[in-house]
Amino acid sequence: MPTVQACLFDLDGVIVDTAKYHYLAWRQLANQLGFDLTLEQNELLKGISRMESLDIILEIGGVKLDEAEKTKLATEKNLRYLELCKQITPDDALPGVRRFLDELRADSIKVGLGSASKNAKTILTNLDMLTYFDTIVDGNRVTKGKPDPQVFLMGAEDLSVAPEYCLVFEDAVAGVQSGNAAGMCTIGIGEQSVLNEADIVIKGFDGVSVDDLFGKLT
Ligand code: G6P
Ligand code: MG
Secondary structure (H helix, E strand, O other): OOOOOEEEEOOEOOOEOOHHHHHHHHHHHHHHOOOOOOHHHHHOOOOOOHHHHHHHHHHHHOOOOOHHHHHHHHHHHHHHHHHHHOOOOHHHEOOOHHHHHHHHHHOOOEEEEEOOOOOHHHHHHHHOOHHHOOEEEOOOOOOOOOOOOHHHHHHHHHOOOOHHHEEEEEOOHHHHHHHHHOOOEEEEEOOOOOOOOOOEEEOOOOOOOHHHHHHHOO
């Protein structure tokens, strides 16, 4: 790929492990409605917006609700989620992420956030990581969820960098597809077997330097 000028990071599962809090909050909602949500089913929700996640959960439970009830449940889930997120501190950034971002900044590579979450700024504030990002595209700005490329295209535009010079870091299948659809190179964070549509898959940032990773991009 051409020289990397910008890196766009997903938040949940890439910068911090919030999936466990989303799971607890969604599971409580499911239990309230009389069914359970497994960890495996929770995987389906990664990278998916709040309301789309609710629709998937209701389908799992075979529950039909009107829009007003859905909005009420989603709001309740979010309050529970935010309560759980209060325990996030700067120490909760995933291993190596902060150092990796420092290296990017030292190399004058622009850094953006591309997340479906409407809580992205709150989480980044709890992590004390807001200042790492030259732009933040979150669930309050996008109108189309991943795998649509909108979130990453908006990030690239904010940073005035053409898509082919952008690198996307994603832990969700829908997120990798979003980056690919944006015409960007994609780095999967997780398992090769799950994220096989990514150009490169790494387990995380621990022990991964910017130079090493960029050297692997062809
Ligand atoms: C991320 C997570 C999803 C979550 C979505 C919306 O993409 O991976 O699990 O549903 O953000 O998050 P929000 O904080 O707005 O409910
Ligand atoms: Mg994610």
